[in-house]
Amino acid sequence: MNYFFQWRIIEKYSDYFYRGFFNTLSISAISISLALIFGIILAILKRSEIKGLSWLSGGYINLIRSTPLLVQVYFVYFGLPYININISGYWCGVIALVLNSGAYISEIVRAGLESIPNGQVEAAQSLGIDKRQTYIYIILPQALRKIIPPLIGQFTYLIKDSSILAAIGIYELTNTANVVHARTFKPIEPFVVALLGYIIIVTILMISANILKKKFSLSGY
Template sequence: MDLEFITTYYQFFLSGTINTVLLAFFSVLGGTMVGVILALMKLSEKKPVKFLASAYIEFVRGTPLLVQLFLIYYGLPHIGIDLPDMVAGIFAVSLNSGAYVAEIIRGGIQSIDKGQMEAGRSLGMSYKMTMKEVIIPQAFKNILPALGNEFIVIIKESAIVSVIGIHELMYKTDVVRGITYKPFTPLIVAAIIYFVLTFSISKFLGIAERSMRASD
């Protein structure tokens, strides 16, 4: 297997990796914000609010990410919203991730003892304040491993945004394949990079989880 092309085209892999990490980071950040809102909506006692959150979650989880990406990328310009490719990709992946994160957060919130809410309310805190200051911080501790897994999933699924021209790792890999006429070996390099990214994040999250347990 001839890997000499790496010394010539390593910058392609490097820039692609950086864009992949940026895409995943901002998508998880956006997905977490969307997920918190959806989780609180789904836990609401107001039926219309709960219905809207449930409908959104079921629609997103029931349709392919590729379809959602095309709807955002090609659909928004028709209503006068023209986003840069990278922003459109982050937006689409964030909305997709938000549906999955919402269920993770909802489960985390429901895992907190109901006495915590009652204690907060008895101290004169409002429902919103109790959720913000007491319930949600504890829930995030419980769901950190699941959120970490979502980050890893997004890093792997981010390859799909290459179809709209975002220069992430898979896009750059295809460029190298075209330039070098090597259909196989650049994919091996990309696979190794993806593995290093996901393995490193998994180990980091494990350390963070043990640190939080030790501080309890």
């Protein structure tokens, strides 16, 4: 097959690709930070002794895990304007990603919290430390060690999931490739750029996850 890869297309639309790359990164970074907070709250609610709260949190997590992200994105993007809440597509995307990722992160956080032996809590109690302080000073610092590697894994999933926001017209990397393809009628060049963009991001995250995993692993744990 004699096909020549046309660098000119990439050069001509390089601004588009920079914007797409930046949007993918910024949406993912904002979403993961908010999702982490949301996920920790969900995890703590699920462990709560009040039956109603733990049931509600568990139900929410199962509902999110059992439905496609695209349906959740549509629910937010088309639903909110219907009840006269008008926010930009970018923030609708962030909301949907936070609602979705929060559920997955809460499972990671919960597994981390549950891995802390009960003796730690009992020891804290016998020292007269109250419940809130036990969480903040005893459980969370130890749990965080176990949470960080899978959390980076979740971050890579979130970056890949952010491509779904192409469906609501946000100019992230996948949509940018699609737009350039529609303008130039050349599919190979833009999609190769997008492909490499994702692989670079995911590879960097995978390497950093491995480094952190080694750094945080303690002997005996």
